Amino acid sequence: MGLPLRISLVQQALIWENIPANLDQFERLLEPLQGHTDLIVLPEMFTTGFSMQPEKLAETMDGSAIQWMTRQAARTEAVVTGSLIIREHDRFFNRLVWMRPDGSFDSYDKRHLFSLAGEHHHYHPGQQRLITTWKGWRVCPLVCYDLRFPVWSRNNHAYDLLIYIANFPAQRAHAWKQLLLARAIENQTYVAGLNRTGIDGKGHAYAGDSAIIDFEGNYAARLYEPPAVLTTTLHLTDQQLFQQKFRFLADQDDFAIQ
DSSP states (O other): OOOOEEEEEEEOBOOTTOHHHHHHHHHHHHGGGTTTOSEEEOOTTTTTOSOSOHHHHOBOTTSHHHHHHHHHHHHHTSEEEEEEEEEETTEEEEEEEEEOTTSOEEEEEOSSOOGGGTHHHHSOOOOSOOOEEETTEEEEEEEGGGGGOHHHHOOSSOOSEEEEEEOOOGGGHHHHHHHHHHHHHHHTSEEEEEEOEEEOTTSOEEEOOOEEEOTTSOEEEEOOSSOEEEEEEEOHHHHHHHHHHSOOGGGSOOOOOO
């Protein structure tokens, strides 16, 4: 049985393609969370916004943003997770990093690249889903466009919490909200969706609408457009009891992703 998990959603506007400025503003937002949370969730490409200029903005896995995440995780004594633009050899990745307080980390490269914005022309897709553990919870963190693909999000009894970090435009806010609900209901699991606010360098607006949804499809917590930080506590025992009573996952189709 896992312990209760305190999770913090950091919903914030991003400063377009300005890594130092974004790190500074998030550092101020994270400071009050020290000792009051277990998991801090930041948006997709939290250091730059959703940029298609990786040649200009990419960092390596020992660059300033990863070092910043290491310091913040140690200072807050919590996992810090978000995605950023990473270069490996001659390839670029929209990479989610799961940074623990002891400096160890896992990573996940976004699988579904957003072709409507040409992301697939600039970044290399990931091939493997990440299931990581923290405080007795099994967690599957995914990135933005992954939300639209239920097979990739499928809970084959593998995780207890599904996370989506995003730059999901306001014009598709209805889809964002409905898909988060669907993923929670079909997978009988807590879902945390963290989206940014503000307007990016291409003029696209973002409404936030970040939320935590429980295993029955009920809102456990919600954020709207204003930038904000929300912390709430999730209870794994409640979810486990619900899954034992309603054994819908046992009836799911048997297949594997090729």
